[in-house]
Amino acid sequence: MKKQALEQNTGDAAKTGRPLMEEIRRLKRKVARLEKAEMERGRAEAARRESEEKYRTLIESTGDLIFIVNEKGIYTYVNPQFERATGYSVRDLIGQPFTFLVAPEHIESTIRRFRKGIRGEYTLPYDAHLVHRNGEKIPVEFLVTTQYDATGRAVGRFGIGRDITERKRAEEILRQQSRQLRILSARLTEAEESERKRIARELHDQVGQNLTVVGINLSIVRSKLPAEEMKMLRARLEDSMVLVEEITEFTRGLMSDLRPPDMDILGLVASIGWFAERFSMRTGVDVVVEGEEIQPRPNPDVENNVFRIAQEVLNNVAKHARARRVGIRIEACDAILRVVITDDGIGFDPSRVRRMEEQGGWGIMTMTERAESIGGRFVLESEPGKGTCVTLEVPL
Ligand SMILES: Nc1ncnc2c1ncn2[C@@H]1O[C@H](COP(=O)(O)OP(=O)(O)O)[C@@H](O)[C@H]1O
Ligand SMILES: [Mg+2]
Structure with missing residues (x-):
């Protein structure tokens, strides 16, 4: 009975003995292969889930706004951070055009940038205001890139936005402080x-x-x-x-x-010459002044500030440079008054002075302010051991 059943099972091929054993071994191997493949698939699936979980946590817990819009500019994904920043729920936003959140004054430029991106052109990071549900505007810095499908067709845009309210506030404070500092220094x-x-x-x-x-x-x-x-x-x-x-x-x-000497009568070049001569007598430093009186005369404010700057430059030479010789060249060319003062002293590292200013070296700062107050610029070049050269340029 048993034998009969076995014979029936092995079917019409009537495999018995060795061929049967072969077949069993083959089937066993196949089962083992299938089991291994199944295990690997399971492992891959677990890894995929883990990695997906990881990215989701990353995207959902970051402080940044992360979103995807399709090729029509409709939100297909926004991370939960949007809720905190805009007051709208994720559900409110999915299906809305991105312009829904953008402040009116930035809609046009944002759409232009979106179209450019969809055409496959690179778009730079930019700042725009979003409008919170309560009407408040939030400055956001955006970095958006275009997404393509396998055939290279643009299918949408992927973006990261960062709330820069704090940064803007800090910038504004800094701007105000430096404005105040300038006013103070002018005063x-x-x-x-x-x-x-x-x-x-x-x-x-x-x-x-x-x-x-x-x-x-x-x-x-x-x-x-x-x-x-x-x-x-x-x-x-x-x-x-x-x-x-x-x-x-x-x-x-x-x-x-x-x-200053009576500049009205003497003129700028002669006044600087007069001061240089006295300076030379007082300090023993040789000063050579070159240049013709400027015609027509610069306005008195320019003359006075230029004179004061030259005076401070020379005082610095006396105080710090240990120079033997100073050259002062004054010229007017292409409606620019240029004064160049060089000394052959010990020189210094100007980048170190910025820190020293906090401790009191007001001279360089004041000269810069004076130059700016008459629309000009003050440039100081120096290097230890190479002397110092100051260039003052003022539009006439
Ligand atoms: N001609 C110069 N040669 C060498 N060092 C100089 C010269 N001019 C300026 N310095 C350096 O720059 C610093 C800042 O100058 P300044 O702002 O006029 O401040 P102060 O003269 O009050 O020290 C000086 O302390 C000095 O170290
Ligand atoms: Mg000084």
């Missing part, structure tokens, strides 16, 4: 200028004139003193007269440092 320059004038006037009116009177009085005393008293007091008297003269000289020097 400071102005205040310095008027304070200098005031001190010079006081020196002239009070100290200078009183010194003159003291000098005259001393001469009178000297001429009127009887001979025997004169003997006793002569040395003191003469000493005092010399002191008065020295103080007068010193005050005069101080005054002319404080107040």
Whole structure:
């Protein structure tokens, strides 16, 4: 009975003995192969699910706005971040055109960019405002790329948007602060200028004139003193007269440092020449000034600022450069007034000065401000061991 069944099972091929064993082995191998393939498929499926999960978590937990629009500009995917940023649910947005969220003033440019992208052209990252459900505008930085199907046809756009409210706010604060700093620094320059004038006037009116009177009085005393008293007091008297003269000289020097010479009469080049000469006498540094008086005369504001800048450049040479020689070239060419001042001193690394400004080196900053206040620019070039060259250019 058993044998019969077996014979029936093996069918008409009537396989028995060795061929049957062969067949069983073949089937076993096949089953093993199938099992292995099935296992691999399972593993691949698990890996795919895991990786999908990973990307979903990434896309859904990022702070950025991630979206896909089809070739008609309709949202087919938006990540949950949209809900937080715009107040609309993911369901509200899917099926809407992307312009639904864009602020009116940016719709046209955004559509233009979308069409360009769909045509296969590259589009740069850009900023645009989205409108929150509550009407508030949100500045967003977008990076959008076109998606293609296997045949190379554009099927939509994939984008990442980043809420840059904080960045914009920080930028605005920075802009305001630097505007305030500029105003402050201009005021400071102005205040310095008027304070200098005031001190010079006081020196002239009070100290200078009183010194003159003291000098005259001393001469009178000297001429009127009887001979025997004169003997006793002569040395003191003469000493005092010399002191008065020295103080007068010193005050005069101080005054002319404080107040530019009468530029109206002298002209800019001569005024710089006059200051350079005094500077040379005071410091022993050789200064050569080249250039003709500028015709027609620049306006007084330009002349005054250029003079002050030249003065500060020379003061820096005296303070820091250890130079032997300074060259100043002043020329007007193509409606640009150019002043170039070079020294052969020790030089320095200008990139280090920016940090020092915080500690007080106001000179370079003030010169830059002065140049900008008359529409010009101030450029300082220097290198340790190579001297310093300052170029000032002002449109006339
Ligand atoms: N001609 C120069 N030669 C060498 N160093 C200079 C020269 N001019 C400026 N510096 C450097 O730049 C710094 C900043 O100059 P400045 O802003 O005028 O400030 P301050 O003169 O008050 O130090 C100086 O402290 C000095 O180190
Ligand atoms: Mg200085």
